[in-house]
Amino acid sequence: xxxxxxxxxxxxLSDLAPEVYQLMKEEVRTSPWRFSFHxxxxxxxxxxxxxxxxxxxxxxxxxxxxxxxxxxGLKYWYHMTSKDLVxxxxxxxxxxxxxxxxxxGAYSGSGFIKNDQVxxxxxxxxxxxxxxxxxxxxxGHLRSxxxxxxxxxxxxxxxPDGYTEHFRDPKVFQHQDVWYCIIGAQRNDLTGCTVVYRxxxxxxxxxxxxLDTRYDQFGYMWECPDYFELDGKGIxxxxxxxxEPQGDRYQNIFQSGYLIGDPLNLPxxxxxxxxxxxxxFGFDFYAPQTTLAADGRRILVGWxxxxxxxxxxxxxxxxxxxxxxxxxxxxxxxxxxxxxxxxTALRKETLYAQELTLEHHIMPAQAxxxxxxxSHLQLSSDQLELKVRASDQEETIxxxxxxxxxxTIDRSKSGAEVxxxxxxxxxxxxxxxxxxxxxxxxxxxxxxxFLNDGEAVASSRIFPKSxxxxxxxxxxxxxxxxxxxx
Ligand code: FRU
Numbered sequence: 001x002x003x004x005x006x007x008x009x010x011x012x013l014s015d016l017a018p019e020v021y022q023l024m025k026e027e028v029r030t031s032p033w034r035f036s037f038h039x040x041x042x043x044x045x046x047x048x049x050x051x052x053x054x055x056x057x058x059x060x061x062x063x064x065x066x067x068x069x070x071x072x073g074l075k076y077w078y079h080m081t082s083k084d085l086v087x088x089x090x091x092x093x094x095x096x097x098x099x100x101x102x103x104x105g106a107y108s109g110s111g112f113i114k115n116d117q118v119x120x121x122x123x124x125x126x127x128x129x130x131x132x133x134x135x136x137x138x139x140g141h142l143r144s145x146x147x148x149x150x151x152x153x154x155x156x157x158x159x160p161d162g163y164t165e166h167f168r169d170p171k172v173f174q175h176q177d178v179w180y181c182i183i184g185a186q187r188n189d190l191t192g193c194t195v196v197y198r199x200x201x202x203x204x205x206x207x208x209x210x211l212d213t214r215y216d217q218f219g220y221m222w223e224c225p226d227y228f229e230l231d232g233k234g235i236x237x238x239x240x241x242x243x244e245p246q247g248d249r250y251q252n253i254f255q256s257g258y259l260i261g262d263p264l265n266l267p268x269x270x271x272x273x274x275x276x277x278x279x280x281f282g283f284d285f286y287a288p289q290t291t292l293a294a295d296g297r298r299i300l301v302g303w304x305x306x307x308x309x310x311x312x313x314x315x316x317x318x319x320x321x322x323x324x325x326x327x328x329x330x331x332x333x334x335x336x337x338x339x340x341x342x343x344t345a346l347r348k349e350t351l352y353a354q355e356l357t358l359e360h361h362i363m364p365a366q367a368x369x370x371x372x373x374x375s376h377l378q379l380s381s382d383q384l385e386l387k388v389r390a391s392d393q394e395e396t397i398x399x400x401x402x403x404x405x406x407x408t409i410d411r412s413k414s415g416a417e418v419x420x421x422x423x424x425x426x427x428x429x430x431x432x433x434x435x436x437x438x439x440x441x442x443x444x445x446x447x448x449x450f451l452n453d454g455e456a457v458a459s460s461r462i463f464p465k466s467x468x469x470x471x472x473x474x475x476x477x478x479x480x481x482x483x484x485x486x
Pocket of ligand 1: 047048064075107108109123168169223224286287307
């Protein structure tokens with residue numbers, strides 16, 4: 001990545017002749033592993049989902065985007081819209097980092113509806129001549145031409161005393177007719193936290209204070225906070241950086257998870273909550289964001305990737321995608337995450353749909369992009385193993401051990417190139433319930449597995465050959481098995 005000098009990373013797209021950008025797009029098109037049903041960048045690097053809102057029949061979902069290569073550089077917001085959370089339309093770049101406060105990137109933020117218009121609040125990232133960072137929080141709204149108009153100067157122009165310039169990713173929400181925003185921050189002593197502001201009009205913001213949680217020494221920075229209420233509970237999502245691995249937990253370079261408790265006590269910003277829970281035990285998941293759907297469902301989308309990691313698609317000039325949208329529900333004080341029901345619209349051909357008495361070994365199908373659903377599972381052997389994207393040379397293995405209720409994803413042989421091997425090649429979780437359902441979505445370079453109706457989820461990138469399409473089940477069990485091409 002040596003060609004990525006500072007100048008190259010901070011060059012705006014408008015500096016490029018349109019033909020050169022066109023050539024980049026064509027190069028991306030020659031790449032193996034382009035997704036078939038996930039949001040992915042046309043060129044360059046995608047990271048966090050941003051500005052996720054529903055308005056007048058349309059979902060708006062933006063993402064952090066560096067157009068010119070698979071590295072983190074000058075960030076734009078790219079805009080996608082959908083009527084059903086399944087089919088997404090490409091609306092192009094919507095937020096352009098071309099003003100002084102966001103001259104080095106339009107960083108992450110959230111969406112909200114005010115005066116019947118989509119609004120956003122995001123972080124302006126600016127570097128001075130000494131390359132010192134200056135962050136501000138900027139409000140804007142989506143115009144009918146698809147561009148975001150910024151309300152400058154920034155609504156929160158500087159960082160308050162006590163915090164470093166790592167101060168970003170405002171999430172706006174409304175509570176009893178007052179607007180609040182929660183921002184990810186780093187204290188001067190280099191520990192992570194979130195802070196809260198309030199506003200009557202979502203333009204003029206007043207500092208309330210730091211959100212008081214039990215986790216006051218938990219990593220060096222908290223990115224991308226989100227707060228919402230579900231069934232009378234308050235849920236704070238955030239992505240802490242700098243957490244050490246602990247058994248099966250915290251295995252990735254950075255983590256994402258949640259605290260659940262009583263609704264935030266907003267006047268004095270205190271929060272009574274349980275322990276931090278990771279949202280996803282896969283290899284590639286970060287910076288999730290939620291929104292409220294038309295019918296009141298809480299929907300979450302994450303970045304299916306992580307910072308500071310090289311991926312095989314880099315050499316085709318693109319990197320990463322977003323996860324499928326998941327519906328969040330609450331059961332026994334824990335979040336459950338299920339693929340949104342609309343995703344059944346992706347099903348094309350039914351490859352397999354029957355009650356199954358599995359004795360040892362079955363090769364039910366061959367497919368590259370598919371959904372597999374195993375339900376009413378009753379296992380009589382010690383373990384169940386499912387291999388997907390399998391061939392003589394490669395396979396991605398999902399394994400469940402009945403005695404320990406441990407579920408493992410092994411991507412050590414998932415392709416000729418396996419990303420981030422320095423962080424290990426398998427991920428495991430111990431389930432609370434014996435495995436009874438498994439729902440798996442496999443795209444050209446990803447797997448997302450939902451266990452026990454959303455008790456646990458894992459999202460992972462894999463980079464197999466397109467010809468590795470075997471699906472093999474091993475174990476003794478009765479179950480219902482369905483496989484659909486997508
Ligand atoms: C998380 C993050 C955010 C920041 C954005 C910049 O991945 O680091 O904190 O706003 O990415 O692209």
